[in-house]
Amino acid sequence: MNHRYEAKKFNLPADIPGLSAKQIEVHIGLYNGYVAHVNKLNEQLKSICSNEGDHTYAMTELNRRLGFEFNGMRMHEYYFEQLEGGATAVDSSSKFANMLQEKLGGFDGLIKGLTITALSRGIGWTVLYWDNVAQTPVMAWVSDHELGTLAGLPIIFAIDMWEHAFMVDYTPTEKAQYIEAYLNNVNWSVVSGRFI
Numbered sequence: 565m566n567h568r569y570e571a572k573k574f575n576l577p578a579d580i581p582g583l584s585a586k587q588i589e590v591h592i593g594l595y596n597g598y599v600a601h602v603n604k605l606n607e608q609l610k611s612i613c614s615n616e617g618d619h620t621y622a623m624t625e626l627n628r629r630l631g632f633e634f635n636g637m638r639m640h641e642y643y644f645e646q647l648e649g650g651a652t653a654v655d656s657s658s659k660f661a662n663m664l665q666e667k668l669g670g671f672d673g674l675i676k677g678l679t680i681t682a683l684s685r686g687i688g689w690t691v692l693y694w695d696n697v698a699q700t701p702v703m704a705w706v707s708d709h710e711l712g713t714l715a716g717l718p719i720i721f722a723i724d725m726w727e728h729a730f731m732v733d734y735t736p737t738e739k740a741q742y743i744e745a746y747l748n749n750v751n752w753s754v755v756s757g758r759f760i
């Protein structure tokens with residue numbers, strides 16, 4: 565709880581087709597808020613720990629909130645980093661491409677699976693994990709930022725399906741257009757680099 569987190573600066577393209585500068589600006593602002601709240605929570609937890617007395621409930625509530633704020637911070641870092649450098653295709657000779665071919669029937673299978681999962685009702689994230697124990701990719705829906713995360717599985721890809729991620733540019737019934745636009749702008753070399 566001593567660590568102070570710094571909001572990352574993302575190297576995003578000036579033009580992201582399908583996602584306006586205003587949409588990205590608003591969203592980055594929300595990300596900065598998560599970082600600020602993680603730091604605020606940690607400061608309060610540290611303060612409580614250093615004071616005498618029974619702080620059981622205060623600690624419990626702060627710790628519960630930490631999962632929401634921390635994942636809100638970290639999930640957005642996955643999300644924006646995936647746009648850094650601009651769109652690139654998956655390198656067909658990469659380990660990631662081979663995994664997609666073997667496990668999901670190729671890149672099209674990945675996109676289909678992500679899209680179907682992302683169209684789930686509710687707010688949260690569609691996440692592609694890699695289960696190192698079973699040697700298999702796993703697609704999952706995570707509600708809010710933290711409910712439904714899979715223990716011990718590294719995140720390979722994450723798409724934000726909170727309405728704030730697209731409502732500057734799209735209505736709720738145009739969610740599929742947002743998903744398509746986001747996926748078209750992914751730098752897949754960033755994603756592939758997470759699969760090691």
Ligand SMILES: [Fe+2]
Pocket residue numbers: 591594640724726728729
């Ligand atoms: Fe978001």
